[in-house]
Amino acid sequence: MYFVSVAEERSFTRAAERLRVVQSGVSAAVRGLERELGVQLFERTSQRVVLTDAGTALLPAARATIDAAQAARDAVDEVRGGLRGTLRIGTLTSVGFVDLPGLLGQFHAEHPHVDLRLRTATSGSAGLADALLDGELDVAFLSLSGHPPAGLSTRTLVxxxxxxxxxxxxxxxxxxxxxxxxxxxxxxxxxxxxxxxxxxxxxxxxxxxxxxxxxxxxxxxxxxxxxxxxxxxxxxxxxxxxxxxxxxxxxxxxxxxxxxTFDVATAAARRPSAAVRALLRLVDAHRRS
The missing domain is CATH 3.40.190.10 (Periplasmic binding protein-like II)
Structure with missing residues (x-):
């Protein structure tokens, strides 16, 4: 998880803040993984952190491992009656067909132990779609022309x-x-x-x-x-x-x-977590005509 967080944040400092641990712990965990694998996963400078070729190759498998672990936690949490974890959501700007503040507010009230992360598109729907496919987002509200990209599951809302x-x-x-x-x-x-x-x-x-x-x-x-x-x-x-x-x-x-079209999308290759499924169940109640 430490490796994936650094890869997504492009920063050891931001990864530590996201994981709510000290930065030295993140750095030590990544160095330990690099020693275990015998490769360098990041190129580090004073100004940036960039994945090496080995790090890029490892990232999809690392995300799949985290997804599998999350699915196991979801199964346990559903039995215990409470969802946990992080839900990463992407959305367009200036599109009000879904009352997103109302949607997230209701979700938070019903599932207070799920950490919500919201990202507004900076490179349009194509960027949100790529983030879903790369595992950086769990669900996104976006606009797709024609057939959706391979690897996405979509539902048209408007x-x-x-x-x-x-x-x-x-x-x-x-x-x-x-x-x-x-x-x-x-x-x-x-x-x-x-x-x-x-x-x-x-x-x-x-x-x-x-x-x-x-x-x-x-x-x-x-x-x-x-x-x-x-x-x-x-x-x-x-x-x-x-x-x-x-x-x-x-x-x-x-x-x-x-x-x-205005769509809600998830990555087809990953089973939606319990938190994603719970959010999707609330979407229609917050659609605006």
Whole structure:
């Protein structure tokens, strides 16, 4: 567990804080493991801690061992009537389809001995998916375009149509609807690569044999319409992210089926812990329409 904590935190200090032990204990445990295996697991400098090739190779097996031990503890805890352990949750920003504070509040009230860890996406849904597959997260609320990546189990909570958002003065507002071909030559305001809505729109243009230019990348989808309203481009984003105003015009997109989904996901290769299963049972009660 010490090795995995250092690998995930990229720091002996943060790993010790996470494990609630002294740093010297973490360092000694990792050195002991390195002596036992006969390899160096981390490259250590005064500024960073990085896995070696041997450490990278060991990490999946180490996580699998921890998962197996957690499953055994879960079985005992369920018999004793109380869950324990740590639940690591990832989520997107600016997406309110699940009342996450309410969800976690209820979970904490029912399972006070489970340590909750919440991570907000810094590289979109792709980053959350990778964290699930790498074992850094136990469950994530994210947006996936098309078929989910191999290795993930997902359930769609919400599906939203993607609409065209135009400045009110744009010539295309004279039409009742637009096509991807109509928009292909326009500068776009969009999310960075790795975000679910960006992936879905890129997929749509590729399927139509069209190219487009993303002029501005904005991580917070809720602010995209503000850039459009100030004449900096057009956008294709889910309907929920747009608050109508006099500076904007919304149009349906014809000739393609673009949609944004909000999903809850776990890693298919790992049996969900009792804590994950308990959280998933509460999700529907905290969904917002």
């Amino acid at each position: 599906a939203e149509p993607i609409v065209a958002v135009l400045p009110a003065s744009h010539p295309l507002t004279e039409r009742e609807s637009v096509s991807l071909a109509d928009l292909a030559d326009e500068p776009f305001v969009d999310s960075p690569l790795g975000y679910g809505n960006r992936t879905e729109v890129d997929r749509g243009f590729a399927a139509a044999g069209l190219q487009r230019r993303v002029a501005l990348e904005v991580a917070d989808i809720a602010t995209v319409p503000q850039y459009v309203g100030n004449g900096l481009g057009v956008a294709l984003i889910p309907r929920f992210a747009v608050r109508p105003g006099p500076e904007l015009a919304l149009r349906p997109v014809l000739g393609t089926r673009l949609s944004w």
